[in-house]
Amino acid sequence: MTRARLIERALLLAATVSGLSTVSIFVFMVILGLPILTAGHFSELLTGPWSPDHGVYGIRSMIVGSLTISFLSLLFAFPLSLGTSVLIAVLAPRGVALAMKRLVRFMTAIPTVVYGFVGIFLLVPIIRELFVHGSGMSILTAALLLAILISPTMILIFVDSFERVPRSYLTAVAALGGSRIDKLIHVILPCSWPGIVTGLVLALGRAMGDTMISLMVAGNSVGLPQSILDSSRTLTGHIGLIISADFDSLEFKALFACGLLLYLMTSIMVVIIRSLHFRAGVRGW
Amino acid sequence: MVMKRVKESIIVVLSWLCSLLLAGSVATIIGYLLFKGLATINLALIFGDTAPLEAIFLGRQVFNGLLPAMVGTLALVLLALIFAIPLGVAAGIYMAEYGKGRLKGWFSLFFDILASIPSIVVGLFGFSVAVFLHHNLSERIYPCLLIAALSLAFLVLPYIIRTTQVALESIPVTIRQTAPALGATKLQNISHVLLPHALSAMMSGIVLAMGRCAEDTAVIMLTGVVASAGMPRSIFAGFEALPFYIYYISAQYSDSRELASGYGAAIILLIICIMLFGLAFYIKARFELTFTARSGDKRRISQRIMKAPDRRKKSLKVNFQTEQSGQGTLL
C-alpha cells in the first residue's frame, strides 16, 4: 500500500473510532441497564416512584423534574434571548450592539459550577424569602439559573441567523417605506425561523444536559413536584447523586436507564436540527 | 398608524429591557462573586500554609490551598487534549477532505450526537468502563486521572472534529486549487497548504475545547476526582480539580474561611476560562484578518466587483458572501 493510501486509512480509522465512541456509549448504557430493563420493571421504571427502601426504582419524578426544569428555563430564556438578539442585530446602535455581543460571548465562558455556586448563596435565599413556601431550592431557582446559562447559546445562534438574512430583503423593505420593526417582523423573523428553532433545540439540550446547576440548587427531592416552588431532581442530578450507590444494585442499574433516556432525548434533538437544516438548505436559506 | 408606532415602541422597549435584564443578571453574578471573593485572592489561597517557592520548586505539599486543584485541572486539560487533538484533527481532516456520500453523512450524524450527549452521561460511561475494565482486565484500573482525561477527551472530541472540518472546508477554492495546479498530490496539498491555512481556525476550536475541559465538573465527578489528593503525580491516581473543588466547597464548607476559598476558587476558574475563551477569539480574529488578506483584501475584492463586466458582478458578490459566512459558522 502506498503512503498516501496508508494515511487515508489512518484518517478513516480516526473518524471511525470517533464515530464508534458515540455508538459504544449507547451500547454500554443498554448492556449495563439491561438487568433493570428486562427485569420486568420497564414500565415501572418510567412511571414508578423512586423508593429504594421499598425496592422501587422508578425514575418518573426525575423525568418530570428534567422536563419541567429545562422547559421552564427555556420559557424564561427564550424571550430574554430573542429580545437581546433583536437588540443586537436590529435595534441597537453599533457600539451597544458590539458591547452586548461581547458580553454574550463572555457569558459563554462562565463555568457552570460558578453559576451553581453563586446560585446557592445568592439566589436560593432570595427565592426563599420571596416565596414563603419552601426552602428556596426549587425548580424555579434552577430554571432561572439555567436560563442565564443557556441564553448565550440561543442569542449567538439567533443573531447569526438574523445576520444571514440577505441584505437585499432588508433594503427592499426599507425602500418600500418600512421601519426597522417592519424589517424585523416581516422579513427577519420569518426568514430566520430555522435558526430560531435550532437555537431553541440546542438550548433545550443544553438545559437538559446540565448537571451541576440542578444538582446544586434544585433540592434533589424525589417526590413528584406539585409546583415550580417545589424541590425536584433531574435525570442528570440523579446520576450525580446515586453514582455513589453500590454498583451491583438495581438502584445503580437504574442510572443507566437515566443515561439512556438522556442519550435518546438529545439524539432526537440532533435529528430534528439536522432535518431542519436539510430542509432549510433545500429552500435556499 | 398611531397604533403601529405604539406597537413598535413597545417592541423596542421590551428588547432593551431583555438586554438590560440579561446584562444585569450577569453583572450581579460576577459582582457578587468579586465582592465576596476578591479579598481572599492572595498567595495563601493558592499555596495554603506552604511557602510558594517551596511548593513550586521543592515540591512541598500544599494543604488548604488551591495549588493542587489548579495543577490537577492543568494536568487534566493537557492529558485530555493529548488524546483528543490527534484523533479529532485526523477525523476532521477525513471529514473535510476524504469523506463522501453516505459514510460521511453517518459520521456527521454521530459526531453531532456525540456533541450533544450530556456530560454526566459521558462521565457515567467513563466510570462504567473503568469498573468494567477493573473487573475484567486489570485490578489496577479504577477511576483516576487517566480515565477522567479520556472521558473528557470524548466530550471535546466533536468540537475539535467540527472546527477542523469547517476550517478546512471554508478554505476558498482558489487556494485549494493552487498546489494541485502545480503538481501537488492530495496529501501534499493537505500538509503544505490546507492545514497551515486552517491552523489558526483549528487553534481556536482547540482552545475552546480546553475551556470545556477546564470547566467541566460532571464528567470528572464520576471518573476520579477526589476531595483531597495533593499534587497530581501519577495518571493512575485520583486528583483534585478546581471546578470540583468549588462544587465540594459549596456543598460542604465547614467554616467561613473554607467558603471564602470557594469564592476565590470560583474567581480563579472564571479567570482561567475567560482567558481561554479570549484567546480563542483573539486567534479567530487574527485568522479572519489573514484569511481575508489572503483571498485578496476586501478593498481589492470590491474593486474587482466594480471593474468586472456586468454579468460577473453577481457571482463575485455571491462568492464573497459565502466566504464570509463560512467563517461565521465557526463559533
Add this chain to the structure above:
Amino acid sequence: MKTKIRLSDISFSYGNKLIFKQINAEFAEHCITAIVGPSGQGKSTLLTIINRLWEDIPATNLHGKIEVWLNGTNGTPQDIYDSAYPADSLRRKVGMLFQTPNPLPMSIYRNVAFPLKLAGIKDRELVDHKVKTALRQAFLWKEVKDRLDDNALILSGGQQQRLCIARALIMEPEVLLLDEPTSSLDSRACKVIEELLLTLQQQCTIVMVSHYLDQVKRVADTTWQLEDGRLTRI
C-alpha cells in the same frame, strides 16, 4: 416643464471617501431622466440619496439640500432631510427599483401587497383591487394571475423585476428611482420593461441609472452624466 426634484450643493462621502462634491441638478416632472457614467462613480449612491436609503449605512455623510415638489402641497417644495419629515413617508412617495430584482421571500400576492400592509391598509377588497391594478400596470397580471400564492422567488428574472415594479407602483409613488432596471434581463424582458417605463411616465417622474446608451437614447428625455463626483447635463 415643472421641476419635481432639486438637488442643491450635495456632497456625500462613505467614510472619508468623497463621492460627490457640491452637485446641483433638477429633474423635471413626468419626464424620464437618465443618469449615466462609468462604474463606481456613485450613480446608485445618487439614487439612494433621493430616498434617504443611505441612512442605514454606517459612516456616511451628506451635506446639502434636496427638495421634492410633492402633490397637494400647493407648489411649496418639501425638504426631504427636514428632521420632522419621516423617511418612511418619503419612501412611500419615492419608489425605488434595484439593479437586481429583490422580491421578498413570500407569495407573489403578498409581495405586491406588502407596501399596503406596511401602511396599515387592511381592507381586503381594496388590497385585492390594488394588487390587481399594479400587476396589470407592470404587464405581469396575465403571467401570474393563476399562481398568486406561489413563492415569488421562483419567478424568472424578468418577471421578478416586473413584480418589483408592481410592488413599487402599488403605493402610487410620485417619483420612481430605477437602478439599472434591465441589467440582469435578457433582451426580450428588457423591451417589455422599457415600454412599461414609457407608459409609467404619465403617472410619475422617473429617474433612472443606465449603462446602455442605446437604451438611454430610446427612453430618456434628459440625460445627466456622473463622473469624478460631478453631475453634468448632456
Add this chain to the structure above:
Amino acid sequence: MKTKIRLSDISFSYGNKLIFKQINAEFAEHCITAIVGPSGQGKSTLLTIINRLWEDIPATNLHGKIEVWLNGTNGTPQDIYDSAYPADSLRRKVGMLFQTPNPLPMSIYRNVAFPLKLAGIKDRELVDHKVKTALRQAFLWKEVKDRLDDNALILSGGQQQRLCIARALIMEPEVLLLDEPTSSLDSRACKVIEELLLTLQQQCTIVMVSHYLDQVKRVADTTWQLEDGRLTRI
C-alpha cells in the same frame, strides 16, 4: 505546425448541467491559442479539463479523450485520462495560471520554489538557480531580488500575477493554461504580461482564456469561440 493537445468528443457536466457537448479541438505547439466567449459558457472549465483539476469537484462528469504530445515520447501522444497516468505528473507538465493571482501565504522565494519542493528537489543551489531563472523569465527579478523573503501577499496585483507565472514556469511546463491572466490588472501591468506571453511562446504551448478581444488580436495565433457548449475556430 505540430499538434500539442487534441480534444476528442469531450462532454462535460456539473451535476446534471451539461457544459460541453462533444467538443473537438486541436491546439498547436508553440502557439498561443485564445479561447473567447460569453461569461459562464465554460471557458475556465475547459482549461481545468486539460490539467484534470476538475476532478476534485464533486458530481462532475467527463466523457471523451484528451491527448497531449509530451516531449520525449517519440511522437506518441499521452492519453491524460489514462488511469495509470497520475494527475500530479500531468500537472507538472501542464502549468496553470488562474484569473486572480493566487500566491501562497509564504515568502516570495518559497512561493516560487514551492513546485520544486513538491517534486522533492532539495538541492539548495539548484533551487536557488531555478528560482532566479524563473523570476527573470517572468520579468519580476529586478523588482523583487532584494526582498525575496518578504511575504508574497504584499506584492501588487500585477507583481503577484507575474509571481504566479514564475511559479508555473519553474517546473518548465510544456503547456501553460492561462485563465484571463490580465483581468485583474491595470493596463500597464497588462502590457508587461502580454509581452511576457509572447516570449514564453518559444518554450511552451499556451492556451489562454480572454475577455478582451483587442488583447486576443494582439497576442493570439489562433482563436476559438466557446458558445452554447460548442467550440468553434474563428
Add this chain to the structure above:
Amino acid sequence: ADSLTPFQGETGTIKVSGGTAHIPVMKEAAKRIMTFNPEIRITIAGGGSGVGIKQVGEGLVDIGNSGRKAKDTEIAKYNLKMCKWAIDGVAVVVNPRNQVTSLTSAQLRDIYSGKVRNWQALGGADKPITVFTRDNSSGTRAVFWKKALAKGDITDRAHFVVSNGAMKAAVSQDPYAIGYVSVGYIDSSVTPMALDGVVPTLDNIKAGHYKIARGLYSNTRGEPSGLAKKLLDYLLSPEGQAIVADKGFIPVQ
C-alpha cells in the same frame, strides 16, 4: 511525632473513600503524614459509607470508610476487616434562628414522614418545614433511619444532600430546615436538637444517654497491610486519637 515514625522511609499511595463523617479526621491525618514524609500520597474521596464498603471490597481503594458496621453479607463477600477508631453521634440539627430546640422521637418521626409540615405545630414560626436527608449510601442516614426513625418512612418531599458537610451547610442556610449530621460537624452555624430531652453532647453519647450513636469504621479487604495498616495504626495512636477528639468525635482508646 512518635506516632509518625512508622512512616519513615515509606513511599506509595493510599486511596481512601467512603463515609463523609470521616473526612475531616482523615484529611488532618493525611496532612500530617504527608508533611512528615512527602513520598507518601493519600487521596481522600467521599461518596458515603456504601461506596466505601463497596469500593474497598472491589479493590478500587485501599481503605473504605463507613459510618455503620458492614453487613454480614458484605463481610463474607469481600472478607472485610473493620477497624473502629471513633464513636460518633448523629444529631438532629436546625438553624440557629429556629426557636424549636427540643423534639420527641414521635415528633421527629412525624416530621420525617411528612405528617407534620409546619413549625407552628411544634411551637415554632408559622413556616413550612424543609426536611433534609441523605441518599441511601450514607451511613449517617442508615444509623439515623434505624435508631431515630425506627425505620419509618422518609417523605419524598425531603431535599437530598450528598454529605455531612452539605447537610450542615444546607441547614445553616435555611432558617426553617431540619436535618441530621454527625456530631463532629456541629458548630455554631447549626443548633443540635435535644431528642426526648437528651442533648447530643459528647458526654451524653459517651455515657450512653444519647442513643443515636455509631462507630466510625475504616475497612480493608483482608487483614490491613502495608501503608494502609500504618494509617490505621496511626489513627489509633495517641496522636491520631487526639485528632479524633479535636474534630469533635469520641476517641475509642
